Amino acid sequence: MTRFWWVRHGPTHQRAFVGWRDVAADLSDLPRLARLNAYLPQDALLISSDLRRASATADALGLGRQRLPHDPRLREFDFGDWDGRNFAEVEVSHPALSRRFWEEPGDVAPPGGESWNRLAARVGGMVAGALRDHAGRDIIVVAHFGVILTQVQAALGISPCQALSHGIENLSVTTISHDGADWQIGRINHCP
Numbered sequence: 152m153t154r155f156w157w158v159r160h161g162p163t164h165q166r167a168f169v170g171w172r173d174v175a176a177d178l179s180d181l182p183r184l185a186r187l188n189a190y191l192p193q194d195a196l197l198i199s200s201d202l203r204r205a206s207a208t209a210d211a212l213g214l215g216r217q218r219l220p221h222d223p224r225l226r227e228f229d230f231g232d233w234d235g236r237n238f239a240e241v242e243v244s245h246p247a248l249s250r251r252f253w254e255e256p257g258d259v260a261p262p263g264g265e266s267w268n269r270l271a272a273r274v275g276g277m278v279a280g281a282l283r284d285h286a287g288r289d290i291i292v293v294a295h296f297g298v299i300l301t302q303v304q305a306a307l308g309i310s311p312c313q314a315l316s317h318g319i320e321n322l323s324v325t326t327i328s329h330d331g332a333d334w335q336i337g338r339i340n341h342c343p
Contacts, residue, residue, distance in 0.1 A: 231264025
């Protein structure tokens with residue numbers, strides 16, 4: 152059994168789209184980080200997105216765990232021209248497209264950005280490699296909202312729209328296991 156412990160990075164306090172824009176995480180809630188650290192398996196491998204909000208969160212959880220290199224395939228959606236803009240601005244500039252992006256995820260992409268399907272394929276490639284190279288291990292993956300939801304979708308066999316109905320809080324854990332043939336979902340958005 153290979154178990155993935157998907158951890159969403161610490162909060163950024165941004166009130167705008169944050170995709171590939173490299174913003175810092177607020178990791179000042181030390182008791183919460185300690186609870187998260189205690190909840191995660193100590194002998195797990197640890198990997199993160201290369202964006203600093205994820206890599207710094209992984210650093211906070213890394214003591215005593217084997218660290219794998221950061222992986223850019225674990226980056227959040229590339230929001231393209233929307234990155235750094237707030238939701239109201241995007242609704243005004245792209246009313247139909249912004250609605251379709253969330254209500255009909257799949258091949259719909261922001262201008263200069265990527266779609267759900269492209270994100271899911273990118274993350275799926277990383278997961279397939281981890282299953283091949285680290286079968287039977289616990290793997291902590293520190294990543295982003297969209298990244299984690301692509302894996303919830305894959306494990307549950309649901310539509311992207313249904314996956315987007317799940318909340319994924321900062322510093323939450325979503326556990327998904329693979330027994331060599333099938334996926335099993337554990338907890339989604341668990342906050343230890």
